[in-house]
Amino acid sequence: MISPSCTITSPGASSAFEASAGTRIILHVDMDCFYASVEMQRRPELRGRPVVVGADPKGGRGRGVACTCSYEARKFGIRSAMPVSRAYVLCPHAVFLPPDFDHYASVSRQIMDLLGSLGFPLYPVSIDEAYLDASSCGSFSRAAELAATIQEMIRNRSGLTCSVGVAPGKSVAKVASDYRKPGGVTVVDLLSVRGFLAPLPVRKVPGVGKRAEQELFEMGIRTVGDLAGFDIQVLIGRFGKGIIALHRLAQGIDESVFDEYDGVRSLSRETTFDIDTGDPDLLSTTMDSLISAVCENLAGENLRCKTVTVKVRYQGFVTRTKSRSLSHHTNDPAQFRAASQALLREMLDERKIRLIGIRLSAIEEPDSSQMTLGV
Ligand code: TTP
Numbered sequence: 001m002i003s004p005s006c007t008i009t010s011p012g013a014s015s016a017f018e019a020s021a022g023t024r025i026i027l028h029v030d031m032d033c034f035y036a037s038v039e040m041q042r043r044p045e046l047r048g049r050p051v052v053v054g055a056d057p058k059g060g061r062g063r064g065v066a067c068t069c070s071y072e073a074r075k076f077g078i079r080s081a082m083p084v085s086r087a088y089v090l091c092p093h094a095v096f097l098p099p100d101f102d103h104y105a106s107v108s109r110q111i112m113d114l115l116g117s118l119g120f121p122l123y124p125v126s127i128d129e130a131y132l133d134a135s136s137c138g139s140f141s142r143a144a145e146l147a148a149t150i151q152e153m154i155r156n157r158s159g160l161t162c163s164v165g166v167a168p169g170k171s172v173a174k175v176a177s178d179y180r181k182p183g184g185v186t187v188v189d190l191l192s193v194r195g196f197l198a199p200l201p202v203r204k205v206p207g208v209g210k211r212a213e214q215e216l217f218e219m220g221i222r223t224v225g226d227l228a229g230f231d232i233q234v235l236i237g238r239f240g241k242g243i244i245a246l247h248r249l250a251q252g253i254d255e256s257v258f259d260e261y262d263g264v265r266s267l268s269r270e271t272t273f274d275i276d277t278g279d280p281d282l283l284s285t286t287m288d289s290l291i292s293a294v295c296e297n298l299a300g301e302n303l304r305c306k307t308v309t310v311k312v313r314y315q316g317f318v319t320r321t322k323s324r325s326l327s328h329h330t331n332d333p334a335q336f337r338a339a340s341q342a343l344l345r346e347m348l349d350e351r352k353i354r355l356i357g358i359r360l361s362a363i364e365e366p367d368s369s370q371m372t373l374g375v
């Protein structure tokens, strides 16, 4: 059951949530079980029931995966990206619904517009999450109030709940928004960052996927605190220099910055491979499926884009992005496919790849006065 209550948590030693001049204060807003919540909002009779949005389970024989599920369904062990056949075994009486991407995209747009109207620099990063740079709040207590206000505004406008993390940097804010889901606000100020992160499993840190988790386990590193205390030279020897930022983060220093991939009104999708890959065919087909998914959103909102950005995260946590602008705005998937495949080819080298992503931006829409998201 989604609790609409707002829980403000300070997991560390500091209680005043104060910030000295110049401290960055970043909010990460993430909608709770987004697709499932949207479905329950338009069909209130589903509230309180296990709801799974994804492929048709066909009585347990269905192929394909669950996109997401309600928190009631999570009690049965169902998770995003799980085969629906497995979800069906875990909870045959769940309500299985096909995804309605157009509708989710339009609800997302309303929410992003609402966040954009608050006047803080806004960085939407996916269909259900965005960062706000709330440094101008001046203190973590005021940023915590802003977080509660955002929850209320979103609830009033859409009937949906979200969780919010407030922290001195992007990465910690993202971990914090996930800390008290659903419906929570978690505030981690400068003094409490290290203590907040230390007991968490390393997998909680953005950038650590299944494979990296496994490798860290093999080195005896299970928690973020273990990582913080580990010899950096040994880590570099194993993972490369890309690990330095992660090690500093584990020590409470969150230097993550907004890059060109964030911050403008855009549509994006990315996927992390279970096992790092250098297989050009797998990379190419995965890129095509990301393009298809983004283009569905584009068509649903009747938008056209001009700029294609490909993101690649290599083994060793190094992330690169590369963009190409087309000669005109379009919604033709074939053109985005050609541009993204060309960019991807340019970014391939001997390194294996952990994650690829696609972003379409420079959006053109009928009423350009609506286009005020971002900074
Ligand atoms: P998430 O924010 O990762 O998940 P969520 O909002 O469903 O649940 P939570 O409360 O834990 O935040 O993803 C947002 C939406 O993106 C999700 O509702 C469905 C979609 N999605 C997929 O289609 N496949 C996936 O593997 C994941 C993780 C999400």
Ligand code: MG
Pocket: 030, 031, 032, 033, 034, 128
């Ligand atoms: Mg979410």
